[in-house]
Amino acid sequence: MSKLLVALMAVLILASCAPQASTGPASLAVFIPGTLQGSPIYEMLDAGARKAVAEVPGAIVKTIEGGFNQAQWGEQIATLASSGEYRFIVTSNPAMPEIAAAAAKAYPNQKFLILESYSDNPSYATLAYNHRELSYLHGVLGGLLAAERKAPAVLGLIAGQEYPDMNNAIVPGFEEGLKAVSPEGKVEFRVVGNWYDAAKGAELAKGLFDQGVSVVMPISGGANQGVLTAAKASGRAVLWYDTDGYAVEPGVVFGSGRILQDKAAYELVKKALAGTLEYGKPQMVGFQEGYLDYVTDSPTFVQLVPEGPRQKFEAVLADFRSGKTQLEMPLSR
Template structure:
């Protein structure tokens, strides 16, 4: 099934209209009109330190509230013990203090379904997740397959190049904190597909840390992968990615990074960084909530064409770290993604 077909079957109406009308008026909100006030619980499934997407989630909500007197925001960091997340959220929702729970995690919809069953008036909005059909939950999934595709393409250009730390093994690597459907079905396959658009013989070495904070374990994995011929890495590992940065600096390897600008984390080694416009999306979501324009029970997928996935071209490190011919090839590929010229199949979750 191609990308368009997947979205039609998923009934993601908002993806099929221009970005300016992405968040269509919702029946559930329209029946009662726009709220006069809004109390938002930003539920962080982890901690903000070392997690730019969570930081952007919180900052987006706080910045929106600072411009709207009728909006209040509470930030709650749930920590790394996932077994406690549902109990914590249940206790918070049980207070009745919050009109809206705002979160960002692919596993959060399932938790919110169970919590919401106990509190049928509670509303949940979750970014970086996909779930539809529950009238209490609205989700917005970043097209991480697409981001992985173009970062994989860049990794393919680097591993097949004559850059100092590239070798002849045609191996790229992906280090993840843990496995989950979005990672396994969109990000890892997209990364490999993008690389194989450069050379079909490229292979992927995929390793798991086991948590989001063990930088020493990530460093051990990176060292092993480097010895096996990997010369370009991607990572979705939270604070554990610091171990990869260290190995890349000391042993010589390159890194492409999802979602945030990490060029300074390993100077000369991070050759490309994708962007995820979390803060922008959060502000637009809350504006739509205040205007009564949210349809709960629906889901959207947002990517390059909608302006929520991109790439950090403007950092001087991008120009300094990559030869001109690689940059030219990569930027041409990005233009083709933005125009819809690059065709790919978006797997279901």
């Protein structure tokens, strides 16, 4: 029996020694630094890329999940690049330019489409979102809600980790928005330490609620769920950062921002496949360009946020959409 297995093994090994095909139709790898499940931002990335690929006959796309171990992403990207199989590697994460640098250097013919990042590396086409604008709007809504509840003007922000965009853009933007409503307002910032520990998220949220915070915005991946649970138990409000989250926990999520990652991915990939994408020229987009938005047409939003604050908020939002108000996104290299 074991001899048979060994023979089978040998045959298979020999059969699989065929050389790789390196030419063929355009093919794309979508690399997810994490998992698709439970990460709307990555699901949108994947959806947008696939939509663009579907429009080009013969083009292929493969989605590869990289898992949560950040230390391995570099190795994985390098392996994808070294295979020469993908004309484009599409991914999204502010850390990706850094992580893929070695691979880009070693395989200069590999092109990378990196969303949610800003880099002038000639191998990359990057698109960054103006997080300051987005979190500013959240801050405005948060401040209005807190005032409505007669609660102190303190908002909570629970992040998966600290990183430059978070520290330099999102947190200050959040506070600015709050101060626009209540000048004495403050933001309480907490860090989970990773992107998946829901229990820790719940713990941190509860701590904030005990302090009197009435509105909290979680940006912590899988840990968001814990924050929702704690908010539901305490009857507090949650602002959902970058996707429509009203249905995730009805009655708890009061406002949802939106990063149109699927639109961005679709357009970037479409350009790449058509050959019209410019590399080495990072783009920054916000409300005016149509890649950031706020979900105000949801019946839940209308129901939960009283008329007065709602109208004030929508006015601010309109200014951003029209480009009348613009905020500069600090770039940290």
